[in-house]
Amino acid sequence: MSDTTALLPTLNEAVTVADVVDGLRDEGFDDVLVMDGGSTDGTPQLARDAGAHVEVQTGAGKGQAVREAMRDHIDAEYVVMLDADGTYDPADAHRLLNPLRAGEANHAIGERLDASNASAWPPHRYLGNLAFEAMFEFRRGERWDILSGYRAWTQDAWDAMGVDADGWGIETALAREALETSGVETAVVPVSYAPRPDGSESKLSPLVAVPEILSEM
Structure with a gap:
């Protein structure tokens, strides 16, 4: 898919990164970009060996990694993160x-909080995610x-x-800006989760994380 970049922000994900890159390539995503936050466990090399392009972010934080990737390393029309x-x-x-390619949307959120996924979390984390979802509904x-x-967006939507x-x-900032833009x-x-x-x-x-998330609501 020459029009799509799959973006993986990483920090010490040696256990899983190769499987994720392999999975994306098996799904037809040839352009897999790993933005690494200074891993010390070999994540960058494992990602390269699996076929990803790897860049080391110049700043700190997941959001900074995503913004740097979009600014300096991604030209594709579609991005899935x-x-x-x-x-x-x-x-x-x-x-x-699919909804982006069909022109029905230009930003997509992967909804994990279906009850069928509840067992994937410790109970307190699942309830915490539901609480943040409810707070966002109250505010927005x-x-x-x-x-x-799990997100997807078009280059034009990101720029806007x-x-x-x-x-x-x-992720919270993306949701808020999507509503306001x-x-x-x-x-x-x-x-699935x-x-x-x-x-x-x-x-x-x-x-x-909690203060950062709340500040973006």
Whole structure:
């Protein structure tokens, strides 16, 4: 798919990154970009060996990695972003891109919070995600899975939204800007969600992430 880049922001995902890159390439995504945040476990080389193009971000934070990728390294018409931790199914990328290709939307959110996915989280994390979803609905009027890391957008929509978040609030900022930006239409697409594989650990610190997320609502 020469018109699409699959974007993987990474930090110490050696356990899973090769499988995710392999999965994306098996789905026809030849342009896989890994934006690495300074991994010390060999993630960049494992990603290269699997066929990804790897860049090391010059700043810090997931949001900064995404913004740098869009500014300096991605020219494709469509971008699909997912975490490299093995929780998302690369096959679902097509489902997010379909409404964009059909002209029905130019930003898509992968909805994880269906009850069938509940067992993928510890209960407190699942309930926490639901709480953030409800807070966003109260503030913005749309009940979206704002913390989902599975997204797709067009280059034009990204440019119009002007997202400036540097940290863990990047997904929330995308959702907010999608609502506030004229001409941006969002599709909500159910996706599967799996537990992290053994040996894979979350990098999210609630003490850091929660204030960043709330500030972007």
